Amino acid sequence: MAERAEVLQEVEGLRARLETKGDYSLGAGDPMIYQWELNLALLERAQQHLAEIEAALEQLEMGIYGRCERCGKPIEPERLAVLSHTTVCSQCAQRRR
Ligand SMILES: [Zn+2]
Structure with a gap:
């Protein structure tokens, strides 16, 4: 990397x-x-x-890598493109707030 x-x-x-x-x-x-x-x-x-x-x-x-640590679903590629080190998908990120 x-x-x-x-x-x-x-x-x-x-x-x-x-x-x-x-x-x-x-x-x-x-x-x-x-x-x-x-x-x-x-x-x-x-x-x-x-x-x-x-x-x-x-x-x-x-x-x-690229999988949500909460739900295990793949993290959206466009989300990874912006937040390359994120460990949760956008849905789980929203739920966390
Ligand atoms: Zn998730």
Whole structure:
């Protein structure tokens, strides 16, 4: 899965940038600190995204990817196209709300 490699690269890149924090002997409120915190937030989001992809890959390996985990019916292709990591069909998603 190309997307997994992409996100992995993003996580690595952000980690590398976060490691440079020690070089900044700057006070709070400094734009560099703000940038660092922004990177940290981005890293957390990328890691969460990665976890979702890993979960989807696991399901793929088990042969249940594209099937609703609630009713077991195939998830609509157009839904998967928009929400590639969804685990429920649109009907079950609506019922959940
Ligand atoms: Zn369903």
